[in-house]
Amino acid sequence: MKERIERLKKLTYIPHNEIAWLIxxxxLAVKQQEIIEENKRQQDVTVHQFRQxxxxxxxLSGESRRYKKALEKIITNLNFAITVAxxxxxxxAK
Structure with a gap:
């Protein structure tokens, strides 16, 4: 590609097929840039979703720990109440 560009720089008249190649x-460069930008946008969205x-x-882990502690207290109190009963x-009976 570099050779073609250098050859084009030296031409005073650029043949139609060379113009077509340049276009x-x-x-292609524009499409690649659009793809890169879309990939970057998707990556940013994915990172945000991952952090969230x-x-x-x-x-949820904190809530789970709190519920587990509360449930353990309830079980302890129920066991005590059962023992008393x-x-x-x-x-x-005696």
Whole structure:
């Protein structure tokens, strides 16, 4: 490609096929730039979504820990209540 460009620079008259090649290359460069920009945009969106997902996971993990602790307290209280009730029933049975 570089050789063609250098050859074109030296020409005073540029043949039609060379002009067509230049136009084709320019159009290709524009398409490639558009693809690069779209890929960059998609990458930015993906990074944002990934970071948001990380925040959501951290939040949900915290909630999960809080619910687990609360459930453990409820279970402990229920076990205590069951024990008290059993003791009362055994006392009434005697």
């Amino acid at each position: 084709e290359q320019a159009e 997902a990380q925040k959501d996971i951290q939040h 059993q003791n009362e029933l055994e006392g009434d």
